Amino acid sequence: MSSSKAFSADFDSTRYRLLTEASEAKDGDCVLYWMGRDQRVEDNYAMLAARGIAKEQNVPLKVVFPFYTSFNDMSVRQFTFMSKGLEEVERDCRALNIPFMVKVSSPDQVAETVSEAAKEHKAGAVVSDHMPLKIFKEWNAAVAADLDKSDVPLFQVDAANVVPVWVASDKQEVGARTLRPKINKLYSRYLKEFDKVEANTEKCDLGPLTNWKEVLGSLDAKKVDLSVSVPSTFVPGRTAAMAAFQDFCDNKLKKYADNRNDPNLDVQSGMGPWIRFGQVGFQRLALNVKKLGKYSDGVAAFIEEGVVRRELSDNFCFYNSNYDTLTGAAGWARESLQLHSTDAREYTYTKEEFEKALTHDDLWNAAQIQLVNEGKMHGFLRMYWAKKILEWTTSPAQALEWGVYLNDKFSFDGSCPNGYVGVGWSVMGVHDMGWKERDVFGKIRFMNYNGCKRKFDIFNFVSKYEPAAGNALAAGGEIAVEKKAKKSAKKQKTK
Template sequence: MTTAPFSEFDSSRYRLLTETGDVKDGAACVLYWMGRDQRVEDNYAMLAARGIAKEQGVPLRVLFPFYTSFNDMSVRQFTFMAKGLEEVERDLRSLNIPFEVKVAAVGEVGEAVVDAAKEHKAAAVVTDHMPLRIVREWEEKVGGELDGLDVPLFQVDAANVVPVWVASDKKEVGARTLRPKINKLYSRYLKEFDAVEKNTEKCDLGPLTNWEEVLGSLDAKKVDMDVNVPNTFVPGKTAAMAAFQDFCDEKLKKYADNRNDPNLDVQSGMAPWVRFGQVGFQRLALDVKKLGKYSDGVAAFIEEGVVRRELSDNFCFYNSNYDSLTGAAGWAQESLQLHSTDAREYTYTKEQFEKALTHDDLWNAAQIQLVNEGKMHGFLRMYWAKKILEWTTSPAQALEWGLYLNDKFSFDGSCPNGYVGVGWSVMGVHDMGWKERDVFGKIRFMNYNGCKRKFDIWDFVRKYPGAAENALKAGGETAVQKKAKGSKNKKQKTR
């Protein structure tokens, strides 16, 4: 028996989610309940499960409970996930590791895991880490049931470079407080991965999964099946690493100075693959550091991908109200409540937001980018979410609709980064109080003119047909008209 995942594994990377911590002798397998980290290599949860199996002399099995709905995810994200899992299945079969998909309603995921542990006589179950409430509910059910079977459940943080419970033992104020903690631990945890060893035992791999049938099981009452699935991001680790290579070759040298300009397209674009764990950020960090060039770009990329991304996990891990105004800091709650009934110059319905029918051509263009491409430029998401706050009847409604639109259309929605990204804009997460103003209260303000000073708005808007036209129909002006008016006023002043 052992009280750690296996003797050579860094014990700080895992938590025990059951009362029992002893791995059962005489069992038939070790089960990896795959969730957030949907890849084979560069996956500490997979390595932990394989290590236990090797020490016990039993094969590793991998289970993926395919939930038929998840928050506001649409068929777009489910399709991306399924196609990525198709590559996982092929990779596992090459290692003689059985991969099983169990379709389960969202409330029955825990039951599916326990049933699999019983059916396959698991010595232990290992899972990865996602700090969202719905996943924690699954874990609590599985942990309770497995305790009754005397089977341990180990959780490994395979998504963060520094495990979230190691990086900090509390909810951090912001990047400035988490950064020094991460930096102290960074060199300890940023290590190369071992390879996943094959199962040496005889294993029945079974037939390949019918992924079309799996996708056909989605709950059409809870999952929007009409959202298109664009080809802007090709699912799977192979495609992810090809895109990352392109980023390193063509964009990294400009990343530090130009990543906030939507017209220059120098962001890495890795968020969809990282969201579904098809690639882990630790792999990206290791590879980018090996380049030995573009030090400013590398530093900025690491800051965004390690400090900022892991800060999002910290927020959701230590704050179960991450998607509610009650999860905001006291100053933000008080300020938003004080200004919740302020008069709004414009208000729009959820449908008008969804169809990009506002008076603001930049906002419309950002929304159309999100709908058409499955991802919005990071800088624009801040502006986009803050305008939703400005143009809805209450802060609670703004937060709800911002998260809804992000989760429905963005490939990297329904994850800590998405919740914190919208939360920063709407309820001041990881920010401070600013000069008080109508509607926003002390929440940081962003406006059209501020964007105009940073990049050519019309250059961006014209890429998205309908953005300017919809603004005119709603009584607004386009960037071209505003520029012409500004030039005219400037000439008049100089006369």
Template structure:
């Protein structure tokens, strides 16, 4: 984790950002935390939150620039690799950034992309820009912490503060809790206590003064060529059109036709009631705070609204909390002691089926439901949330070791899902494989005390055959592997065990 001062140390920021910005959303990442009296600009290093309006980091930058009577500039550090992030996701991100650039040009706010290690290239750009301060957003993953630490160290050498602003969460992560929470039941009351305080409306980002010098528009072809990711997925589904405008259109459709059924039917993959907003939230193209405000203003479908806020605020911020306070969010060392010990105890248990990573990626298992879920992920860029729990638990059951299960599950999710390579993905797969935010259950082979899910349990939840029919190859592959169409290939005991998350 990068070192940082507590928000209370930065109370002197209040006079610099104005009354419309809550200073507790910000914290210093540098030992230098005094804003320079004069320089050439305020620089915003955009990373996780890739939008102009509804962005607390942009709001703070705009306010500070106006007070200091200098223009606001925005830089995006294009990282050549990011875990298992694939070309599919890079394309989605770049298309959204094109929209950001267009909006910033209209506001006379310079926008530039620097390619390479952001810890090096953003620092170099910041020093050349002579800013009064550098602002950035919050992303609690190791890569981002390493970049922030490197930039902070370099800025300290020239006495320029680096100020981080949580523009992603309704309640800033470091204020929601100062430790890793056990689960939703412990984080929920802490968030609810201050939720209304932070659920405020966004002031607009205002244009720079006339005459602000603008850079040459970004050469996006060259930017794409700078990507060195070895994870290539040439197929780009048309299920999600990138950008804030497209995202808000999807949300409008959700509110009009699906919100009313969300509470009761969101775990049924055959009923399209999910919001489909996770790709837009993952890349910061849409602010969840904007969605929360909009859904509050509707004043209807109270049960659906409550369920959606629970998922979007408590559950999503719980994932950020885990990654913020646990650097081992993507390996078994991040599991609770009981879970890790139980998995290790059963790591050599005989598996009824063992599949290779290639077989799993190609949906070549005996289980038609699992195959259908994997095909949905590959072809559509997102898997239904309930199915991801079943999908990940079966990877644990069918791979040589728990380490393989976690690694391969995260690889497939991060490679194909538009909302992969983020805290929600790490915690979603981790919940299934290593019991993150869960409790110990009755001990069994392979799973140990990790919660178990099976095919028959899914059949009690929804019409499995109906879902599988949407992906005909799933049954073909299952039969080829010795399974049967729409039947549990390996009945298990303890069928009365609950499977809801």
């Protein structure tokens, strides 16, 4: 990691990587921040870095956002959430006299779009934020190669993680137990308050406001499902995110440590969608809960989930380019799954049957309906949900593909490291260990209906999501209320 005279002395050089041969800002008309993952103005190290370089160079900061017309299996649901959040970003930028430019781009044109913007605005340096997914790496590499032709540096700043992913570890970690001590050692150094972003002092042409309806209308209808509903469960933007987080702190955090794995108890933070689109960074949330001075168990559990577990997902995707295929699994898991890939399955379903929640399992159906209707599934249930897809598909590779597809299509926080690793943990044992060998699963950790029943009231959860039970009966299964009745009758008989 190279240092650069482009940055002010007080900017932590470990926060950025230099992606070009050029390392010093050139004389130019501006510094360009290529916004991607971190879609916010405040509490954004990439924005602060870009503004700092601009101040050192005595030029204005400009922001460009390439709005891609498709991305993996994202539906109009996520694109709408993203665009609404970006509306707030645009307003915040304009309030600071910072031009915010949206450039509609197909995925294969994003790098070209950024390079052209750098040339058009005569940028003396470009700053990007960090996302460890393959396509983002490809975009950054292509932009870096083009900028090097004109000796313009590209600095990449990790503004998403509390501890920058390349600082936390220099390798793919086995699991939370190996990353946790490394994070804990560095945590206090990086968990600090943010500076405020300074306004441009130069006269800037802010241009007209973005026509967001037109931007959304540019989505590639062949690749983006425009029929998926856009529920109101999560209101986009940083302002809404912080209001929701305040509600979590006031009413849920005290119960979080003991009850977060019960889908019937609404004690989770629900911040995933806002974090996924960078409308809020976890460092801000961690700072805020630390200031509370109470609910120590809840705070510790929340930090564990948001820092260690979330940053572990970034670590996996950063160091393992096969994060979305079985090739990325550990050797023991890959061999075990292969050995049991032809085992007989009691049930198998098509992708459409999964999507429409038409299985024999009322709990699985309810979890899928929650995902489709609300845009997010309870975290504990996603583990069960994904493991049943492994059990009810014809191969582990198909299970991983369909699990990722469903999560990316319907979940507000899909198409991100946390989503890939969440499905990967369930299907191919990512960050887990080998367990007792069994049919279909091999050594992958097993979860079943009875195990869930011991943890929470299944009937209570299923009853909230029609037609989960009816679909299960139609598929030849039993439902929670019947199982409960049978268990009660059996107890009576043994008395």
